Amino acid sequence: MLRNIIEQVKIDQFNEWLNKYESFVIIGHIGPDGDAVGSSLGLWHVLTALGKKVQVIMPNAFPDFLNWMPGSEHILFYSETPEEVEKCIDAADIICLLDFNVLSRIGDMSSLVEKSSALKVMIDHHLHPGDHCDITMSYSKAVATSELVFRLIVQMNLLDKLSKAGAECLYTGMMTDTGGFTYNSNQIEIYTIIGLLLEKGIDKDLIYRRVNNTYSEDRLRLMGHVLTTMKVYPENTALLTLTDEEQDKFNFVKGDSEGFVNIPLSIKNVIFSCLLKEDGELNLIKVSLRSVGTFPCNELAAEFFNGGGHLNASGGEFYGTMEEAIERFEEAVKKYKPLLLA
Ligand code: 5GP
Ligand code: MN
The missing domain is CATH 3.10.310.30 (Diaminopimelate Epimerase; Chain A, domain 1)
Structure with a gap:
């Protein structure tokens, strides 16, 4: 099985937040890629399944080849509806910052996050994490933030809450950040994770085609x-x-x-x-x-x-x-x- 790479104190603290708070915002980085969108939506699916009020926000649009991702139709973009985004951030109890290490990676949205009194968690695999979160889950050995979201779900004993749709999002993030598992992809445990995602019913070959073979x-x-x-x-x-x-x-x-x-x-x-x-x-x-x-x-x-x-x-x-x-x-x-x- 998987080793627990996220420290137990961080898991306990996040669990406490889950028990206490209702309103979550999840934010990915500028120029959202498969992992930013995949990890955000993967977490969105699970938190939504727990009955939380959750909004995914991206600073700007993601490429069309990610349009099929389940839940992507509910994402808000700061570049398109800044007032609505501002309201969501203001109303959030918890802000989850995914797939980036420093606030400058979300551009103008950074000041909204900075001034928000919400509790903040970083889930990320880039080196040199900034010090802007109450919980920092930063592990540069992870191949993707989507891998970390999967591990978080497992360590919180929530795997039964992960739907096939959520599993598709997390698989996409791991697949795109490793070029379809052709680089940075020798970590044995990612194949255990893929096995568990397949058990959720994902069609990994179809996901590959949807992401890679849709060009003009x-x-x-x-x-x-x-x-x-x-x-x-x-x-x-x-x-x-x-x-x-x-x-x-x-x-x-x-x-x-x-x-x-x-x-x-x-x-x-x-x-x-x-x-x-x-x-x-x-x-x-x-x-x-x-x-x-x-x-x-x-x-x-x-x-x-x-x-x-x-x-x-x-x-x-x-x-x-x-x-x-x-x-x-x-x-x-x-x-x-x-x-x-x-
Ligand atoms: P890409 O070539 O796909 O745009 O970026 C690859 C990786 O390089 C990103 O995942 C990110 O870690 C890093 N990266 C890209 N652009 C920048 C930048 O302007 N500043 C920093 N610090 N990292 C970047
Ligand atoms: Mn990533």
Whole structure:
């Protein structure tokens, strides 16, 4: 069976809150991914089954390929209905902050959370948790926040309250954060968890298809374009770039570049991959980094792109032109050359 990785005092305290309070808000991070949405909805399903009043809130929209997730139709978005979100946060007894470690990851919503007198719990698997919660369940060894929500449910003896719909959400989070269990996925116990989710009746093959095989023709053609212009460096490194102009040409919609950064890692010997993507709206270049093995892309992200993340998956931001961003990236590759060639 599963080991109890969440400390018992934290479980006891959360249980006490559950016995005492009725109104819960669950919040995921900006640019919600499969894990942010999956873990939030997984917890939503269980708390709802317990008869609690629960609202899931995201700072902004999630990609269309997550639309099928049961319960997603009830999510509120701060970018769309800020007043309603503000009311919900004001009325909450408990705020659950899922899949992010620092309040800046929820943007303008952070001040609402900060000034709220609700009790707060963090459930997250990113390194360096901030100190903004009454209970901090932060375990960077977990493959996904969805794994942690599952463990929380088990440790609170609530597994019988997890429905098939809730199990589908948690499976999605674990699947997307590990690229369909192809990286960061050697922890034996996640397969025990998958077994328990299958026992709830989920169809994992169908979930894979729903998430991965729902792209538009434009997206596939954009992928072809981005791969054609890919740069491969002798330092076992590859770089993909995507300007605003290119996005327009391929009728880019949110989520279209999801997963691109992983593709160069399928080249023999390439252990480090970067996607630089212009964001005309925010006026910056979003940096996505991926590595295989021990190459620490989070250190490089912190040093060169004011970012961070996990060893093998991290990101950051760059303010300037695409040419300048590429220059900065090449500086980073030069500095990290010994590690890249090790
Ligand atoms: P992605 O490439 O999918 O946008 O991000 C991968 C991971 O990198 C995220 O799960 C997150 O941990 C981290 N990350 C992405 N962007 C940022 C950023 O701007 N700052 C920090 N600290 N981490 C980021
Ligand atoms: Mn995650």
